[in-house]
Amino acid sequence: MSTSRPPKALDRVLIVRLSALGDVVLSSGLIPALLSQWPAARITWLVEAPAAPLLKHNPRLHEVIVLPTAHWKSLWREGKRLQALREIWRFRASLRAARFDLVIDPQGLLKSGLMAWFTGAPRRVNLKPRESSQYLMHESVRPALPAAGELPIVAHEYRDLAVYLGADSSSYRMDLAVGELALQQARSRLKDAKVGPKYAVLAAFTTRPQKHWIESHWAGLADGLIAQGLTPLLLGGPADLTAAQRIAASHDGILNLVGQFKLDETVAVINDAALLVGVDTGLTHMAIALNIPSVALFGSTTPYLRGPDARTQVLYERLDCSPCNRKPTCNGRYDCMRQLDVARVLRAAAEVQQASKT
Known part of the structure; x- marks a missing residue:
């Protein structure tokens, strides 16, 4: 070039x-x-x-x-x-x-x-x-x-x-602006849902199943985030409602607000978050753009392996079959995402939060 x-x-x-x-x-x-x-x-x-x-x-x-x-x-x-x-x-x-x-x-x-x-x-x-x-x-x-x-x-x-x-x-710095009215509306809805001042957004959903983290892991992650003083908060769009209900049912500490916000309000919710943990999806990129401590879970895709600074960690294990993108060969096991265990994600979550304080 x-x-x-x-x-x-x-x-x-x-x-x-x-x-x-x-x-x-x-x-x-x-x-x-x-x-x-x-x-x-x-x-x-x-x-x-x-x-x-x-x-x-x-x-x-x-x-x-x-x-x-x-x-x-x-x-x-x-x-x-x-x-x-x-x-x-x-x-x-x-x-x-x-x-x-x-x-x-x-x-x-x-x-x-x-x-x-x-x-x-x-x-x-x-x-x-x-x-x-x-x-x-x-x-x-x-x-x-x-x-x-x-x-x-x-x-x-x-x-x-x-x-x-x-x-x-x-x-070159990603440039995502937060609308004032959207911010007010988002904060009002969070208050109505009794969301505390420190919450972690879980961005669990995207368009391809091979990009998803193992669904049962979100409950274990919620345990660890609560121990870190954070309220786990699920965000996503209307198409994610069914999967969100399953994840929320796995742990009574997870707040499910999927489908409750317009897109610019979702940006505002992420802007006020203490942390975001997400798969390769738009919400994860929004958090990185807004300088929110972020842990990105990559498996079948690997476009990026590091963030702009220490407030972002990309977790990815290269296997012989990865990245498979749209053609997984693991018969639905998604081995690459299984490599990312809860303990490892929680360590990264603590590290990116600490990096944001220094």
């Missing part, structure tokens, strides 16, 4: 990262990195609706544009295809009218590349291009491999993109 020379001035910059929640958080470090190079630039972010609440409170963003993908798909399914095409064309025209000087696509997919191409910007740069999206760009960036013996840091590929654009590596 080489470093490009930044232009002397930029007025309008567009970041196209449409999804998913964790990746929007991880790539948010582009905001301060870009502003370190171009302090007067107006940065706009194009995102799909589910992740938009992660960005809407950020005062360093000039604008957040929500891509109406679901609406277009609905029109298409209803047979209103001409209307859908007309709306897509109008959306394209609005992007062109914004006259962006630079468009950055850290997602690297065809759909994100198409949106970048729609802008007609004179410079379009993407990251790790897939699905032939490089042909819609002027430049494509592939992250550098870690040096021998170096553990890949959280969000390293997005950091490399920022460096390519001319920013200093140290300027």
Whole structure:
């Protein structure tokens, strides 16, 4: 990966990262990195609706544009295809009218590349291009491999993109803002649920079962966290309700508030936490971005093996079969996650909390 020379001035910059929640958080470090190079630039972010609440409170963003993908798909399914095409064309025209000087696509997919191409910007740069999206760009960036013996840091590929654009590596800091109203609403709901002042968020859920920690371990972890003076608090979305009920039933000290908060309120709950223990999921990345002491449990995936500082520990055991990503070969045993026993997680939890005090 080489470093490009930044232009002397930029007025309008567009970041196209449409999804998913964790990746929007991880790539948010582009905001301060870009502003370190171009302090007067107006940065706009194009995102799909589910992740938009992660960005809407950020005062360093000039604008957040929500891509109406679901609406277009609905029109298409209803047979209103001409209307859908007309709306897509109008959306394209609005992007062109914004006259962006630079468009950055850290997602690297065809759909994100198409949106970048729609802008007609004179410079379009993407990251790790897939699905032939490089042909819609002027430049494509592939992250550098870690040096021998170096553990890949959280969000390293997005950091490399920022460096390519001319920013200093140290300027890359994930940038997740907490909304004042969301914070008030979250605190009110926590008070109603009789959550004490020191709590640990358990981020136990994600989209793939091979990324989950062994479910029975959460009760043992709760015992240890309570001994450390923390209230274990389950967070997640509506899709996680069934699994959350099982975990909460395994230990009467676990408070189950899964599905009780909007996304920006969830950010606020994490912001007030003393600790987060979670799997490879968006909530874990949110805690790291907010500088909350965090223990990340990785197994089938291993994008990062260290956090920005000692307040984050990534626990991961490399087995012959790992990382398997979407193709586990262990017949549902998830051996990599079984390697992460409760005692080890509790030690890491105590260490990251201590690191936050020094």
